[in-house]
Amino acid sequence: MSGFADSDLTCNDFLGGRVRLYQPVKGYRAGVDPVLLAASVCASEGDSVLELGCGAGQGLLCLGARVAGLSLTGVELQAAYADLARRNGALNGQVVEVIEADLAALPAPLRQRQFSHVIANPPYYRAGGHSPSQDAGRRIALGEETPLAAWIEVAAKRLAPRGYLHMIQRADRLPDMLQACAGRLGALEVLPLAPRHGKDAELVILRARKGGRAxxxxxxxxxxxxxxxHERDGDSYTAKISAVLRQGAPLRWPQERP
Structure with a gap:
């Protein structure tokens, strides 16, 4: 895939304008999912973060805007999106290392490194589980080509001891995620995300720790x-979620204190 021309892009605000992102007019465009994922990460200044499948950089940049002093690295398969992530890093004044690679065949230098945190927003749909988009960027971003278990295996290998994986996925993929963590990651926690009171969770955020035993x-x-x-136009986010999406607030896990 060739790079995006300026005429193919829009520039959109995230976190109330704290992050600005160039995104393709046609192709994969970030929703709230990577923002919620980034908000859930318990990172501290000086930590290193690797995002698998970083796209245009939305997850990394939202995390970097909330927590100063992080070392940010992204892996992205599609060259045009990898280039866009670099461009977005510069636009936001953040230093982001973006490596164009297949996560199933990471370059040797990256395989020698370990990270405090790995984050990932893998494709939601199993191969053959949805109607594929005609746009290559959306097709790869949404449709699974690398098995979900491989994402978790790679994440576990790249985590430093006691490091954390945070992954957002469809709720019906939770059994696959838990099975893939067995023997690799422990202290598993799941934060379900339900659209409204009385509705089943549609998404989950998994947190797992290398060497964790809880x-x-x-x-x-x-x-x-x-x-x-839904009863009116515009968003109807709760105050908690609005603070995450508009003000860059963390999405705290239940045991975490402000």
């Missing part, structure tokens, strides 16, 4: 929208 925890769901149904 018991599995399934937390109460985080509710994204007010009300029992």
């Amino acid at each position: 018991a599995f925890r399934l937390h109460a769901p985080v509710i994204l929208h007010e009300g029992a149904r």
Whole structure:
């Protein structure tokens, strides 16, 4: 895939304008999922972060905007999106190392490194599980080509001892995620994300720790929208989620203190 021309891009605000991102007019465009993922990461100044499948850099840049002093590295398969992630890093004044590579065949120098955190927003749909997009960028971003278990295996290898994986996925993929963590990562926690009160969770965020031994925890769901149904134009996010999306607030896990 060749790079994007300026006429093929829009520039969009995230975190209330704290992050600005060039995104393709046609192709994969970031929604709230990578923002919620970045908000859930318990990173501190000086930590190193690797994102698998970083796209245009939205997850890394939102995390870097919330937590200063991080070392940010992204791996992206598609050359045009890798170039866009570098461009977005410069646009936001953040230093982001972007490596164009298949996560199943990482370059040797990267395989020698370990990170405090690995984050990932893998494709949601199993191969053959949805109608593929005609756009290559969207097709690769949304449709699984590398098995989900491989994402977790690579993440586990790249984590430093006691390092954390944070991954957002569809709720129906949770069994696959848990199975893939067995023997690789421990202290598993799941934060379900439900669209409204009384609705099943559609997404989950998994947190796992290399060398962790704590018991599995399934937390109460985080509710994204007010009300029992969509009743008006515009967003209806809860105050908690609005603070995450508009103000760059963290999405705290239940045991974490402000």
